[in-house]
Amino acid sequence: MNLLSLILAVLATLASTEDAKADGGKSVTAGSNISLRYDGEQNGRYRNVSVMKQGKLVRRMELSERSYSRFEYDLDPATSPDGRYVLVSDVESGEVGMPDGRGSPHERQYCGFIDTRSGCLFARQTGQFCGGHFNDAGAWVSPALSDLTLSEGRPTAEDYASGRLSPSDAPDGSLDNLLRCDPPGPGNRDHYRKLIDAGTFEVTPLQREAL
Numbered sequence: 300m301n302l303l304s305l306i307l308a309v310l311a312t313l314a315s316t317e318d319a320k321a322d323g324g325k326s327v328t329a330g331s332n333i334s335l336r337y338d339g340e341q342n343g344r345y346r347n348v349s350v351m352k353q354g355k356l357v358r359r360m361e362l363s364e365r366s367y368s369r370f371e372y373d374l375d376p377a378t379s380p381d382g383r384y385v386l387v388s389d390v391e392s393g394e395v396g397m398p399d400g401r402g403s404p405h406e407r408q409y410c411g412f413i414d415t416r417s418g419c420l421f422a423r424q425t426g427q428f429c430g431g432h433f434n435d436a437g438a439w440v441s442p443a444l445s446d447l448t449l450s451e452g453r454p455t456a457e458d459y460a461s462g463r464l465s466p467s468d469a470p471d472g473s474l475d476n477l478l479r480c481d482p483p484g485p486g487n488r489d490h491y492r493k494l495i496d497a498g499t500f501e502v503t504p505l506q507r508e509a510l
Contacts, residue, residue: 325372331382333415337372344369344390350413352382358418358479366468367391371408379437384412384449387420388429389470411471412439412449419480420471422452455481456490459499466500474500483510 324338324345332353339346339361348370349359362368368389377386388410411423424443431441439447454477458464466472477500483491491510495502502510 327372327374327376329376329385330378333376333378333382333385335373335376335385335387337370341369344371346370348387350385350387350415350418352415357415358413358420360420360470362389362470363468368409368469370470377433379433379449380435381437383415384433384437385415386410386429387413387470391469409469414449414479417479417482419453420476421454421480422447422449423469423471453480456483456487456494460490460493474502474506478506 324336324340324347326334326336328334334351336349336351337345337347338349346364346369347359347361350357360370362370368391371388371390373386373388378384388408390406390408392406407425408429409423409425410429411420413420422439427443428441431439431444434440434446437449439449441447454464454471456477459466459477464472466474470476481487488510494500495507495510
């Protein structure tokens with residue numbers, strides 16, 4: 300087992316342990332033997348979501364208390380025809396400054412795709428994009444984007460190293476997510492090294508050794 304596989308195996312074990320300790324929450328079954336379980340309820344939304352396929356945990360995502368995002372329960376999550384991708388929604392809540400200096404509550408819905416092979420969350424967007432659907436070819440079609448091929452649009456180490464993306468408390472802004480979306484290898488190791496040297500992400504000793 301290489302070091303990246305070891306990292307992901309440890310992450311999966313920890314996630315599975317935390318998933319077992321979580322409260323009952325709410326579950327929904329999507330197509331292709333995919334299920335989502337939400338827990339950590341806060342004002343009708345959820346801090347955590349576990350994605351499972353054929354009864355096995357693919358990934359558990361836990362949002363920190365400081366995150367402005369919370370996952371939104373979906374009665375009928377969209378899944379790709381081949382069962383590889385499932386749509387997950389979250390809502391960011393905050394305040395918008397008014398001219399008189401007061402803050403006005405504001406919310407914005409986002410959605411993104413989970414790859415049920417790797418657990419990568421990618422193509423997180425907002426607006427009309429979230430009202431789309433999968434076509435028979437497995438592409439995501441929406442008023443905002445006529446045809447998104449899901450093999451594209453994943454975050455990469457180069458995106459973060461170049462400054463095109465920055466770490467965040469959003470569901471797709473963590474090092475865990477990046478490792479799932481763009482596994483370290485000969486083609487991106489220099490970019491990962493740049494991220495480590497710059498302190499872009501908090502890195503565990505095991506992750507540092509692998510990268």
